[in-house]
Amino acid sequence: MTAAARDRSVTAADLTDADRIGVELVRFMRTLNRAKSQLTKSGPDGIERLAYAVLFTLVHEGPLRTGKVAELLHAEISTISRQSRSLVAHGLIERRSDPVDGRASLLAPTEEGVRVFEENRAQRNKWLAEVLVDWPTADRETLADLLDRLNTGIEIHVS
Numbered sequence: 001m002t003a004a005a006r007d008r009s010v011t012a013a014d015l016t017d018a019d020r021i022g023v024e025l026v027r028f029m030r031t032l033n034r035a036k037s038q039l040t041k042s043g044p045d046g047i048e049r050l051a052y053a054v055l056f057t058l059v060h061e062g063p064l065r066t067g068k069v070a071e072l073l074h075a076e077i078s079t080i081s082r083q084s085r086s087l088v089a090h091g092l093i094e095r096r097s098d099p100v101d102g103r104a105s106l107l108a109p110t111e112e113g114v115r116v117f118e119e120n121r122a123q124r125n126k127w128l129a130e131v132l133v134d135w136p137t138a139d140r141e142t143l144a145d146l147l148d149r150l151n152t153g154i155e156i157h158v159s
Helices: 003-007 012-039 051-061 064-071 077-091 111-131 137-158
Strands: 095-098 105-110
Touching: 051 064, 051 077, 051 095, 051 105, 051 111, 064 077, 077 095, 105 111
Parallel strands: none
Antiparallel strands: 095 105
């Protein structure tokens, strides 16, 4: 956030814009959730979508304790533990000894877990490319830039 933005009060026009954006974000989330449920309720071997969120987190963040995964996903530790057991059973993640505290364990993706993650990522990218195929390149780039900017702004305000 710029210094000028911090010093400026929110106006009625800002609130009107925020309301329109809020309505579109709710619509986006509903549409995205509907699309996700139509695409697949579970992945290979019956793995639930939340389990893929755990796998995604571990691929991107590296080995983590269960509690940290729960914190990052805004989920209960018991939920993450259940999903982790499923991922371990499917050979997609493994438990490793925590080098800092040998009594604790870390969750880490296996090679197969990374492969499955990349396969799911490719499927998502293909679907999204089909959705955006009629958009000009400049519009797709602008959307990506604006989403990055929005995510950064939200991350700053929830920290």
